[in-house]
Amino acid sequence: MLGMGVIMLVGGSALLFSFAKDIFEDHLLTTRATASTEGTMLSLEANHDSDGTATSHYYVVRYEVDGIPYELKTRGVDPRYRRHPGDPIDIDYDPNNPKAARATFDRPDGKNTAWTIVVGLICGVIAIAGALMIATSIG
Numbered sequence: 001m002l003g004m005g006v007i008m009l010v011g012g013s014a015l016l017f018s019f020a021k022d023i024f025e026d027h028l029l030t031t032r033a034t035a036s037t038e039g040t041m042l043s044l045e046a047n048h049d050s051d052g053t054a055t056s057h058y059y060v061v062r063y064e065v066d067g068i069p070y071e072l073k074t075r076g077v078d079p080r081y082r083r084h085p086g087d088p089i090d091i092d093y094d095p096n097n098p099k100a101a102r103a104t105f106d107r108p109d110g111k112n113t114a115w116t117i118v119v120g121l122i123c124g125v126i127a128i129a130g131a132l133m134i135a136t137s138i139g
Contacts, residue, residue, distance in 0.1 A: 008130025039063030
């Protein structure tokens with residue numbers, strides 16, 4: 001029971017931290033990314049699992065701010081359009097830190113944030129349950 005409690009506490013806490021970090025980073029970029037520019041899609045790339053199966057796709061996009069080139073990887077693909085290398089993609093960026101940027105279709109919507117909060121809360125409950133299991137095993 002102690003081992004399971006430790007796994008739940010550590011795993012739940014790590015996932016909770018990860019979800020909280022994502023929400024904070026999205027909020028920070030949303031408040032700071034007040035400028036926009038047009039980027040160019042360079043390629044469509046894929047993330048693969050251990051057996052080589054593509055699990056998700058994203059675009060590599062090049063954009064310039066004040067003549068300085070930057071590249072970013074989108075969080076996913078734009079579900080509204082089938083894009084090809086050379087196609088334009090609108091980019092939001094932080095004028096004080098142009099490397100902090102995202103494609104406009106990657107802006108958070110209420111649904112993604114709500115799901116992240118719900119899953120984060122579940123992870124928090126798992127972490128608390130793990131802590132309680134540890135406490136009852138020890139004491």
